[in-house]
Amino acid sequence: METEDWLTxxxxxxxxxxxxxxxxxxxxxARPGYLRAALTLFADAVREAGGGPVADIGCGPGHVTAQLHALGVDAFGIDLSPGMIDVARRDHPGLRFEVGSMTDPALPAASVSGVLAWQSLIHIPDGDIPAVLGHFHRAVRPGGVLHLLFHVGDTSRVKTxxxxxxxxxxxxHRRRPERMTAWLREAGFTVEAQLLLDPDGPAAQAFLFARRD
Structure with missing residues (x-):
């Protein structure tokens, strides 16, 4: 698929x-578990990096952005879908949400202390991943943090x-953690931790925690 087609x-x-x-x-x-624990780790890492704004890119209806805010993080959400942003603004009226694409995010250089992208890179073609991670690296302050969650595997399909x-x-797109780690290193990040969820199941997922060098 051409870039314009898959984005549309x-x-x-x-x-x-x-x-x-x-x-x-x-x-x-709402309930304790690995997802909440991972967000808590990310929030702690943001504070250790000096605090500041965090971009939840591919925020969807804003539930993760809201959880980060509850953890004391100055989080705001960005999503490609205006419909999702409308829902996020309705459900979380006290938070900031805006329409945007991770392929060309309107984030100034070194403007955020962290970027979180949960289950949003899964829609980006392989050929565009290095550029997207380059945008993340440019936006994150030196010493800032990046947190990813994605499906694990080797297959691609079109969800209908x-x-x-x-x-x-x-x-x-499902990807192996080692492949994503290689892309992160090429983009200038240091990968600090990895966690696999349900590694032997049909819906395996991976968390990666990285830091801008």
């Missing part, structure tokens, strides 16, 4: 499923339905 398909798809997706994830972080049975057309 992804934006339109998430506009279509915004309400259903928000209903599905609402409350996902989801979140209430609505039609979608969105690419989903």
């Amino acid at each position: 398909d992804t934006r339109v798809s998430y506009d279509t499923v915004a309400e259903g997706y928000a209903d599905q994830v609402r409350g996902a972080l 339905e989801g979140y209430g049975g609505h039609p979608m057309r969105v690419p989903v």
Whole structure:
């Protein structure tokens, strides 16, 4: 797929499923577990790096941004889908959300102390990953932190339905942690920690914690 095509398909798809997706994830972080623990680790790392604003890129309906805010992080959300941003602003009116793409984020150099991208890089083609991570590196202050969550595997597919049975057309790429780690190092990050969720199951996921050199 050409870059313009997959970006448009992804934006339109998430506009279509915004309400259903928000209903599905609402409350996902309310109970203790690995997801909340990972966000707590990230929040601690941001404070250790001196604090400051954090960009939740691919924020969807804003539930992760809100959890970071509850942990004392000055977090704001960016998402490709205007529909998702509308839901985020409605559900979390005290927080900042804006429409934008990680392929060209409107973040000035060294303007944030951290970037979080949970299950959003999964939609980016391999050929565009180095540029996206380069944007992240440029935006993060020296010593700042990056936190990723993504599906583990070697396959790519086009998701055609989801979140209430609505039609979608969105690419989903599964990647090995070692591949993502190599890309991060090439972009100028140092990978500090890795955690696998359900590594032997059909829906394995990986957390990576990295820091800008």
